[in-house]
Amino acid sequence: MQERNISDIIERYLKEILNDANAVEIKRSEVARRFDCVPSQINYVIKTRFTLPNGYLVESKRGGGGYIRIAKINLVDNTEMFQTxxxxxxxxxxxxxxxxxxxxxxxxxxxxxREANLILATLDQKTVAxxxxxxxxxxxxxxxxxYSN
Structure with a gap:
């Protein structure tokens, strides 16, 4: 059986939760306990995998009642996010x-x-340095x- 990276497992878990709802509030410490890792590992996953370019908006509140809210956004349907x-x-x-x-x-x-691959070819380092x-x-x-959607 192939061993998976803990970051990939945490990412998959959070995305599964987001499949059921457009937003989720989590407590860093609770997720860390669930996966037997340090809370900074949760921070790393959120900062690298749940970014605006990836279609996510993240808010956090620190402290005793702190949380991290992750929301899946549809950039085209949300003009403000598109501008961001x-x-x-x-x-x-x-x-x-x-x-x-x-x-x-x-x-x-x-x-x-096909569209994504054409755009990626256009923006590739070999094409546009x-x-x-x-x-x-x-x-x-x-x-x-x-404007086309």
């Missing part, structure tokens, strides 16, 4: 960051597999998507 995503891109974007955004749009079924030009292209694609 465009602002996130800024003047430059790496190939890896662009890939995450396209993956999120594919996961939300905004892009077909300049992060500024990649950002301009990605913004243009997102603006078109925003």
């Amino acid at each position: 995503l465009l602002a996130y891109i800024g003047e430059q974007i790496s190939t890896k960051q662009a890939w995450k955004i396209i993956q999120g749009l594919y996961d939300d079924q905004i892009l077909s597999k 300049d992060d500024g030009l990649r950002a301009q292209i990605l913004k243009a694609i997102l603006e078109r998507l925003k």
Whole structure:
């Protein structure tokens, strides 16, 4: 039996919860106990896997009654979030960051597999070596998507 990374297991668990609801509130310590890991491991998973480019909005409150709220968002149906995503891109974007955004749009079924692959080929490091030009292209694609859906 193949052993899996604890981060992958925690991510899968949280995504399963999000399949039943568009948002979930968790306590870092409770999830850490469930998976027998340190709370910072939960922070790592949330910071790296539940980001805006991946289609998630995360809020947290620290302290005794603290929580982390993760919400799955549909960027195209939410103009404000779409604007936040465009602002996130800024003047430059790496190939890896662009890939995450396209993956999120594919996961939300905004892009077909073929469309996502064509966009990824367009934004690839081998095609566009300049992060500024990649950002301009990605913004243009997102603006078109925003109004075509």
